[in-house]
Amino acid sequence: MTTTLSGKHYLAGQWHAAGATFASTNPARLSETIGAFPRGTKADADAAVAAARAAFPAWRRTSRIHRAELFDNLAQIVKRETDALARLMARECGKVVTECRAEVVEGLHMIQYVFGTGRMPMGDVLALEIAEKDTFMRRKPWGVAAVITPWNFPFAVPLWMLGPSLVEGNTAVFKPSEDTPAIGQRLIELFIEAGFPPGVINLVHGEAEAGEALVRNPGVNCVLFTGSYEVGKRIAEISASMHDRIVASEAGSKSAVIVAEDAKLDLAVTCGLISAFKTSGQRCVSGSRVIVHEKLIDAYAEKLVALTKRLRIGDPLDANNFMGPLINQAALEKVERYNQIAKDEGATILLLGERLTDAAHADGCYLSPTIYRIKYGPKVRCIREEVFGPHLALIPFKDNEEASRIYNDTEYGLSLAIITENYRTMRYFRDECEYGMGYVNLPCIGAEVHLPFGGVKKSSNGHPSAAALVEAVTHKTAWTVNHAEEAKMAQGLTTEIK
Numbered sequence: 001m002t003t004t005l006s007g008k009h010y011l012a013g014q015w016h017a018a019g020a021t022f023a024s025t026n027p028a029r030l031s032e033t034i035g036a037f038p039r040g041t042k043a044d045a046d047a048a049v050a051a052a053r054a055a056f057p058a059w060r061r062t063s064r065i066h067r068a069e070l071f072d073n074l075a076q077i078v079k080r081e082t083d084a085l086a087r088l089m090a091r092e093c094g095k096v097v098t099e100c101r102a103e104v105v106e107g108l109h110m111i112q113y114v115f116g117t118g119r120m121p122m123g124d125v126l127a128l129e130i131a132e133k134d135t136f137m138r139r140k141p142w143g144v145a146a147v148i149t150p151w152n153f154p155f156a157v158p159l160w161m162l163g164p165s166l167v168e169g170n171t172a173v174f175k176p177s178e179d180t181p182a183i184g185q186r187l188i189e190l191f192i193e194a195g196f197p198p199g200v201i202n203l204v205h206g207e208a209e210a211g212e213a214l215v216r217n218p219g220v221n222c223v224l225f226t227g228s229y230e231v232g233k234r235i236a237e238i239s240a241s242m243h244d245r246i247v248a249s250e251a252g253s254k255s256a257v258i259v260a261e262d263a264k265l266d267l268a269v270t271c272g273l274i275s276a277f278k279t280s281g282q283r284c285v286s287g288s289r290v291i292v293h294e295k296l297i298d299a300y301a302e303k304l305v306a307l308t309k310r311l312r313i314g315d316p317l318d319a320n321n322f323m324g325p326l327i328n329q330a331a332l333e334k335v336e337r338y339n340q341i342a343k344d345e346g347a348t349i350l351l352l353g354e355r356l357t358d359a360a361h362a363d364g365c366y367l368s369p370t371i372y373r374i375k376y377g378p379k380v381r382c383i384r385e386e387v388f389g390p391h392l393a394l395i396p397f398k399d400n401e402e403a404s405r406i407y408n409d410t411e412y413g414l415s416l417a418i419i420t421e422n423y424r425t426m427r428y429f430r431d432e433c434e435y436g437m438g439y440v441n442l443p444c445i446g447a448e449v450h451l452p453f454g455g456v457k458k459s460s461n462g463h464p465s466a467a468a469l470v471e472a473v474t475h476k477t478a479w480t481v482n483h484a485e486e487a488k489m490a491q492g493l494t495t496e497i498k
């Protein structure tokens with residue numbers, strides 16, 4: 001028996017709910033409502049930013065180690081709550097509970113990482129030309145971070161952003177995806193229990209109005225965003241008129257696995273399948289292309305299709321299932337649209353994804369995987385555009401030069417996996433492909449929090465997330481102290497006053 005939640009904003013240490021609401025539903029059972037959440041307005045967003053601004057001076061003056069220790073409290077609470085969080089996440093976003101558990105653990109790792117940084121250096125000691133002078137590079141927080149996050153990693157991705165932001169002394173306004181407000185709100189409840197003071201972290205639910213108002217508010221110093229390229233671009237455009245606004249944005253991908261001529265076939269098949277269909281293909285790093293050497297592609301296709309047909313698709317709360325549903329009806333229709341585009345573009349369909357309509361699946365957004373074979377062509381849309389679902393192209397290549405050209409021929413550059421036993425092949429792709437995260441003999445998913453999470457081209461604007469985000473949420477200052485009795489200058493500059 002599950003209860004329907006009643007959502008609230010959290011502003012300056014108070015819960016608020018007023019005005020229109022939106023519902024969060026279970027994508028595996030559309031008739032099940034998870035909760036009703038307030039549809040944030042410009043006024044709510046502005047109040048949240050005002051609260052975060054007001055809390056900033058005291059928070060940045062708080063001992064860095066004390067700030068970090070609050071994350072230690074949070075780590076203990078997340079450990080206590082892991083199973084409940086995983087179940088709530090599975091119900092709200094449809095990922096299989098084992099994956100949800102892994103995501104909670106990934107969030108926990110980020111919390112543990114930032115706790116660890118509390119007693120780590122927050123700058124550098126540098127040498128100077130004048131012996132009597134000392135100088136330091138010291139990082140300072142920017143101020144207020146707006147954290148705008150997607151539904152597919154509704155716990156770990158907010159923590160990738162909130163962790164570095166808050167430990168460095170920024171305050172924050174968090175707007176979770178409108179598809180996963182319940183897990184977002186639960187995360188804030190845990191921050192409160194951990195002892196984070198009022199105003200340091202604020203929560204605004206909602207859709208475009210709340211998001212747009214946050215981005216337009218000049219009281220926000222950093223916008224930390226993961227989501228679609230279109231929204232990321234809009235955030236960058238609005239922010240361009242603000243003189244020192246930082247935007248760290250991760251958006252979109254057409255990630256791929258390249259199976260070289262000498263690849264071990266079973267390993268290559270496992271890596272392709274996991275890259276394409278784990279999380280129903282709804283990770284931003286999901287691989288919707290496997291670029292396979294022409295000598296291997298027949299055997300590869302046969303094994304992959306046979307294995308994919310066996311995947312268990314069903315209730316996300318059942319740990320025996322491999323895949324759950326897609327997030328909503330619109331996502332399902334988008335994948336079907338791209339399945340049709342692939343057919344129109346001349347693909348040979350090896351496995352056609354279908355809606356699952358039997359009694360166990362009829363109430364959810366279930367779609368089985370599609371696999372097709374298609375020749376590379378410079379204008380073929382289905383191998384260049386992001387689909388975000390269980391939709392996989394197998395593309396043959398003749399030589400490594402052609403494989404890297406195919407890999408690079410999209411507007412995205414997030415994640416890449418190479419399957420090979422040859423170190424020269426591995427190095428060739430490492431250097432010739434455009435990506436932010438590269439893997440060898442692995443799927444193109446599965447990064448850990450202390451690695452930079454980002455990409456190039458439309459995938460990211462150059463501020464990787466997770467641990468690397470410290471670069472975006474702080475600015476570096478130079479602090480120079482003279483110990484001589486007189487002012488002494490570098491570069492031979494005199495202080496003689498004539």
Ligand code: UN1
Nearest residue numbers: 153283284285445446447
């Ligand atoms: C995402 O795809 O939105 O690298 C995040 C991974 C996970 C994070 C994925 N650690 O697959």
